Amino acid sequence: MSANTASYQPVPGSKKDDAILVVDGVRRAFGGLVAVNVDHVEVPRNKITALIGPNGAGKTTFFNLLTGFDSPDHGTSVFNGQRLDGMAAHKVARLGMVRTFQLTKALSRMSVIENMRLGAAHQKGENIFRGLIAPLWRAQEAEITARAEELLTRFNLAHMRDELAGGLSGGQRKLLEMARALMVEPEMVMLDEPMAGVNPALKQSLLEHIKGLRNEGRTVLFVEHDMDMVREISDWIIVMAEGVVIAEGTSDDIGSNQAVIDAYLGAHHDSDLGGG
Amino acid sequence: MKWDLILSNSFYTAISANAVAYILVASGLNVHFGYTGLLNFGQAGFAAIGAYSLSIPISRYDWPWPLAVLMVVVSSVILALLLGIPTLRLRADYLAIVTIAVAEIIRLFMNSVRFTWLTGGNDGLQGFTRFMENINPFPDDGITLWAQKVDGYRLWLLVTGWILVALVSTGIWALMRSPWGRVLKSIREDEDAARSLGKNIFAYKMQSLIIGGFVGALGGMWLVLDKQSSQPQDFSTTFTFFAYTIIILGGIARAKGPVIGTMIFLFVIQFVDITLQQATRTTPTDPTPLLPEWIVDENNFSQVRFIVAGLALAILVIVRPQGIFGDKREQAFDVR
Numbered sequence: 001m002s003a004n005t006a007s008y009q010p011v012p013g014s015k016k017d018d019a020i021l022v023v024d025g026v027r028r029a030f031g032g033l034v035a036v037n038v039d040h041v042e043v044p045r046n047k048i049t050a051l052i053g054p055n056g057a058g059k060t061t062f063f064n065l066l067t068g069f070d071s072p073d074h075g076t077s078v079f080n081g082q083r084l085d086g087m088a089a090h091k092v093a094r095l096g097m098v099r100t101f102q103l104t105k106a107l108s109r110m111s112v113i114e115n116m117r118l119g120a121a122h123q124k125g126e127n128i129f130r131g132l133i134a135p136l137w138r139a140q141e142a143e144i145t146a147r148a149e150e151l152l153t154r155f156n157l158a159h160m161r162d163e164l165a166g167g168l169s170g171g172q173r174k175l176l177e178m179a180r181a182l183m184v185e186p187e188m189v190m191l192d193e194p195m196a197g198v199n200p201a202l203k204q205s206l207l208e209h210i211k212g213l214r215n216e217g218r219t220v221l222f223v224e225h226d227m228d229m230v231r232e233i234s235d236w237i238i239v240m241a242e243g244v245v246i247a248e249g250t251s252d253d254i255g256s257n258q259a260v261i262d263a264y265l266g267a268h269h270d271s272d273l274g275g276g
Numbered sequence: 277m278k279w280d281l282i283l284s285n286s287f288y289t290a291i292s293a294n295a296v297a298y299i300l301v302a303s304g305l306n307v308h309f310g311y312t313g314l315l316n317f318g319q320a321g322f323a324a325i326g327a328y329s330l331s332i333p334i335s336r337y338d339w340p341w342p343l344a345v346l347m348v349v350v351s352s353v354i355l356a357l358l359l360g361i362p363t364l365r366l367r368a369d370y371l372a373i374v375t376i377a378v379a380e381i382i383r384l385f386m387n388s389v390r391f392t393w394l395t396g397g398n399d400g401l402q403g404f405t406r407f408m409e410n411i412n413p414f415p416d417d418g419i420t421l422w423a424q425k426v427d428g429y430r431l432w433l434l435v436t437g438w439i440l441v442a443l444v445s446t447g448i449w450a451l452m453r454s455p456w457g458r459v460l461k462s463i464r465e466d467e468d469a470a471r472s473l474g475k476n477i478f479a480y481k482m483q484s485l486i487i488g489g490f491v492g493a494l495g496g497m498w499l500v501l502d503k504q505s506s507q508p509q510d511f512s513t514t515f516t517f518f519a520y521t522i523i524i525l526g527g528i529a530r531a532k533g534p535v536i537g538t539m540i541f542l543f544v545i546q547f548v549d550i551t552l553q554q555a556t557r558t559t560p561t562d563p564t565p566l567l568p569e570w571i572v573d574e575n576n577f578s579q580v581r582f583i584v585a586g587l588a589l590a591i592l593v594i595v596r597p598q599g600i601f602g603d604k605r606e607q608a609f610d611v612r
Contacts, residue, residue: 069468093474101472107465109606110458118462119473123455126475128483131456132447141455164605184473 005047005235010249010257013040020045020188020219021066021097026075026085028058028065035061037243038075043188048210048220050230052254053240054264059223060102062240063192067099068092080187094121096187102196102223104173108166112157115165115176116148117141119183148183155179155209171202178209189213191222195229207233231255239263277566282550284422289546290539293430293502296437297323298542300495301515302522302534303444307488309520310529311452312481313464315372318359319492319519321379324511325351326493327500328386332394334404341407345497352493356486364481376513386508400507408433408501430502437498441535444491449531451487460484461529521589527599536600540592545585552577552584 008014019042028036036058043049051059064070066077068089077084079097093099107115123144124130125137152158155175160168168176174194181189194210195203203226210233213220224230230237231251239247239254241263247254254260289295301323308314329351333339339347359378363371386395395401414428426434451457459480462470467477500506518541526537555566556574565573572580598604 067472069471088476089471090474090476093472098474099472101468105466105469105472107462107469109465110461114458114461117455118458118470118475121474125455126459128451128456128487131454132450134450134454137455167605180473 005044005250008044008236008248010247010253012245012248014042014248016042016044018045019043021077021079021221023066023077024075026062026065026072026077028061028070028072034243036065036072038062038240038245041238041245041248043219043221043238044236045219046214046217047235048214048222048233049236049238050234051221051223051238051240052225052227052230053246056242057240057263058243059240060192061243063099063190063223066092067097067190069099093184093186096185097190098181098184098186098188099190100174100177100181100192100194102192104170104177106165106168106173106176108164110165111162112152112160112165112168112176113145113148113162115180116152116183117144119180120144120147121184144183151179151182154212156205171198174198174206175202175209178206182213186218188219188221191220191224193223193225195224195226203229277551277554278423280423282547282554284424285550286543286547288421288424288426290543291434291438293433293437293498295538295542296434296441297495297499297502298518298522298538299441299534300444300498301492302495302519302526302538303441303448303531304488304490304492304495305516305519306523306529306531306534307448307460307484307491310523310533311457311464312460312484312488313368314364314481314484314488315368316375316485316488317372317513317516318375318377318379319488320511320513320515321375321382322352322355322489322492323496323499323515324379324382324386324508325355326496327506327511328395328401329493330497331401331404331500331506334407335396335401336394344404348493348497349490352490353486356482356489359489360482360485364478364485376516379511379513379516383508383511386511395508396506398508400505402505404506405429405501405504433498433502440494440498444494445531445535448487448491452529452531456480464529523599525589525592525599527601530599530601533599533601540600541589544588545581548584548588549578549581552581 008016021043023038023041026036026038027034053059061070065072066084068084068087068091071086075085079095082095084092124140130136149158152161155178157172157175157179160172165176194206198206207229210220234251237249237251237254238245239260246259246263247257249257301319304322305316305319308316326348329348330344333344333347334341359375363374385391387398389397409429412429412432414431416428418425418427418431459470459475463477463480470477499510522537522541523533525540526533552572556572556577558565558574598607
């Protein structure tokens with residue numbers, strides 16, 4: 001376990017002693033609108049980091065830039081020593097950084113177990129020629145299925161195993177998406193609003209699942225609006241507003257940060273956004 | 277009304293070498309649209325390429341037939357690459373636009389006066405089927421199936437064609453139950469999700485386009501082997517939409533779907549056609565046709581058959597929206 005997050009400087013762009021992801025000068029403009037303009041951010045390894053900010057702050061765009069779903073105008077991001085900028089999304093995922101989506105993407109007309117199996121990496125049968133000959137991939141398929149069933153049990157979806165994913169409730173889809181991402185065995189999990197549209201009872205279990213990810217050694221970066229949840233589970237919080245990182249810190253630091261309060265309450269017209 | 281003739285001829289149409297061609301063209305489209313969600317509106321183009329890659333080398337340049345068949349493979353792969361490279365990274369609609377345009381370009385090229393020296397123009401090409409005739413083991417006068425006469429060459433094409441259908445359908449079935457097929461289906465459902473799980477969706481879409489296009493080219497080849505003539509008008513966009521009708525009838529994304537879909541489709545059309553033909557016929561001895569002339573007469577029944585057949589197919593789709601082999605549960609969810 002690396003150092004406690006309380007030892008980090010609570011300022012935008014603060015250095016972490018063991019950062020899994022380092023972002024430098026990443027900028028993305030849509031026409032005249034600069035959606036993301038992040039100077040320097042480090043995401044600590046094996047921690048739960050929340051990315052918060054008012055609507056339109058550029059959080060989801062930033063997520064897209066990191067995971068290869070969009071490419072920055074300039075700037076670099078380095079994941080585990082590997083440069084990611086300009087890399088295709090599927091390659092980023094193969095490196096061990098897997099994302100979920102704000103609007104869940106369950107593969108509706110495939111069964112829950114097929115959704116799960118799809119997630120597994122390095123499948124021999126995904127090659128067209130080997131796919132044609134079942135004995136070449138049967139053994140691996142059995143292993144994958146066993147792992148998928150284990151995860152389904154952990155995420156309370158085992159009873160839905162053979163249902164089509166389109167038949168799941170909104171909350172179950174969130175669970176399925178998270179479980180499916182874990183099939184890739186990612187080092188870092190990127191969750192885009194995991195709590196959106198989830199009922200309070202399920203929220204609690206989702207929280208436990210996210211903590212579980214950290215406990216098994218993964219890094220979590222998530223976008224969220226639900227401040228109770230952010231306060232409860234995050235080790236570190238990064239705040240964005242208008243495309244810029246305006247604050248970083250633990251939940252105690254952020255609660256008392258004037259720039260954050262201004263950003264949320266709209267008082268920033270007369271204050272310095274860069275201030276801490 | 278000679279019901280034995282009508283029924284035997286309709287049944288034969290549903291299993292003939294011509295039906296084999298439709299099955300193959302629809303099977304290829306099923307790989308594209310049914311499994312991968314690729315909106316290919318130019319399957320007729322792949323069929324045309326298959327037909328002419330066989331007929332041009334043999335008729336015009338006297339190539340040995342194995343080389344011409346190899347040409348069918350090579351040219352269908354090239355066409356898939358040409359279509360796929362610029363469009364598969366874009367949204368689905370672009371592939372639809374490009375494929376329908378390219379299919380028409382191919383047909384108009386085959387039809388053009390300027391290239392008649394190569395393609396035979398409007399008259400098409402003949403005399404490229406000798407290799408099939410030479411290895412035909414059946415006697416020329418063939419057999420009689422019920423009341424339907426089938427000549428030896430057509431019987432030979434029917435038998436070899438169904439062997440080909442069995443091979444292709446089994447191959448598609450085997451691929452689609454594999455993890456490879458699972459990736460294709462995930463692209464159909466949501467390509468961003470597949471991408472986020474580390475799948476190189478461009479490569480998979482391209483493979484799908486190539487496989488389906490190749491199978492479609494085999495279908496085009498069988499079509500012209502059956503007609504013993506390759507003509508551009510057989511490859512109009514109607515052909516593509518017949519293939520869509522067939523896979524929807526049979527059940528989308530089912531390996532058996534195109535087979536049963538084709539048989540129903542061709543049976544209904546042929547049955548309506550010759551029934552109307554008989555019902556509107558007048559002879560000197562019997563000048564009043566079975567159906568009153570104000571409904572339909574012998575000059576317009578060939579248009580009416582598509583109206584009646586279309587109605588029959590529409591009813592079938594209303595009664596069984598998932599197709600013959602489809603899964604009803606899948607209909608419950610939003611289909612893009």
